[in-house]
Amino acid sequence: MxxxxxxxxxxxxxxxxxxxxxxxxxxxxxxxxxxxxxxxxxxxxxxxxxxxxxxxxxxxxxxxxxxxxxxxxLTGYSNTALWLIFAAFGLSVAFGKTGLGHRIAYYLVRAFGSTTLRLGYVTAFLDMILSPATPSNTARAAGIVYPINLSIAEAVGSYPGESAKKAGAYLLQNGYFATKVTSFFFATAMAPNYLALDFITKLTGVSLNWAQWALAMFVPGFIMLMLVPIIGYMYERPTVKEIDNKKIAEDGLAELGPMKASEKGLIAIALLAITGWILPTFDIKIDATAVAIVAMIATFICGIITWDDLLKTKAAWNTLIWFGGILGLSSALSKGKFFEWLAKYLEAHMNFGLDPFMMLILISIISVAVRYFFASGTAYISAMLPVFLIVGMNAGIDPTLLAFILIGTNSYGGSVTHYGAAPGPIIFSAGYNNVKDWWTVGLMIAVVCLVLNYVIGIPWWKITGFM
Incomplete structure (x- = not known):
């Protein structure tokens, strides 16, 4: 007390x-x-x-x-983005309950996981595949990926302590870093993404639907994701190189048994939901939140999950409460013209004398560095994102460029520590990793991703017509 x-x-x-x-x-x-x-x-x-x-x-x-x-x-609880995220949790729960997420993982392990490095890429691809329909990166990284990586580590004789460096330290750590990159691929890949988008729309006027977000972020994000496993591998240098992936996969698939009807139904529902989120790009008027709610209801009607399954999913209800509350408080501030006042205040008191692009670089570096002080992506976005957006707008930075750069730093910035997002403490508690190695690799990944955000992102956004 x-x-x-x-x-x-x-x-x-x-x-x-x-x-x-x-x-x-x-x-x-x-x-x-x-x-x-x-x-x-x-x-x-x-x-x-x-x-x-x-x-x-x-x-x-x-x-x-x-x-x-x-x-x-309380107006935040009527926000459609809140209900889109909550409804998408239905798909997330279904991936775990049906075993479909684990089945996909074992298929990938069997096809590509013959070495420790390849298993690192299996982890990255698995997280990417699940991310569009899993707004909880904790459910992905800690609920599906982590147990599989742990079992693989133990299968090759890697345990906390002296044998951790055989494979376990690398595999477990890589699972966290992968999810910190995939979490910004899609608006539905991480619950705080829509909170970030709410601030972006209010303060810069930049508005994105699900497909536009995916189009803008996937290509630069995918290239970042391809480098994450190799960066960790080069630093950790696991001593076990070859993996008996066939046996590990067959044992895992045997435990799951034949593919169930519920898994096939979930595949169809997830693909239809993603299709529905893409359709507005082709001027087909369909509400993304309505699609998510229909997908969630479909999992109930088809018997894939039950209402009790959703009731037991703390992440869904926690998100519903904190997201709606934060949106309500920020909306009340916006209505009271607080952010307009803050913009004028910062404009009068913060003049670095830099041209807009150099100011953008400074903001993005600070936005990553400040993550050392935040153990919650929600707290970080709520506290810092409005400030970065307002300072950037006052500095004359292109609103779209500012928004896109900060969407990335919001996510991969959390890789710098083992507490930067909820999956981190869960994975770290397994005992395979130490703080020094985790923070070193995490910083390397954050720096590489930040550079790629500019080198790959800006040309891609020009090609796709966003800028």
């Missing part, structure tokens, strides 16, 4: 300071007080006195009581 109290005390002190410390010129007192509650909520996401949903609900409740704006701060 004492440990919680000092964390709560810091949050309360932030609110009190904003409440009684005066209001900056050009801003209404109520909006400044609301920002104090929002800031305290974000600090709470970092300090973690409570689980993330409770912390966000505390912010919503505090605002509702002290500012009498209940309706405004």
């Amino acid at each position: 004492k440990d919680k109290l000092w964390r709560i005390g810091i949050m309360a002190a932030i609110v009190a300071f904003m409440w009684f410390g005066g209001t900056p010129e050009g801003l209404k007192p109520q909006v400044w007080k609301l920002f104090g509650i929002y800031l305290a909520t974000i600090v709470g996401l970092v300090l973690k006195p409570f689980p993330v949903p409770i912390t966000v609900l505390l912010g919503v409740a505090t605002s509702s009581i002290l500012l009498s704006n209940t309706k405004e701060v």
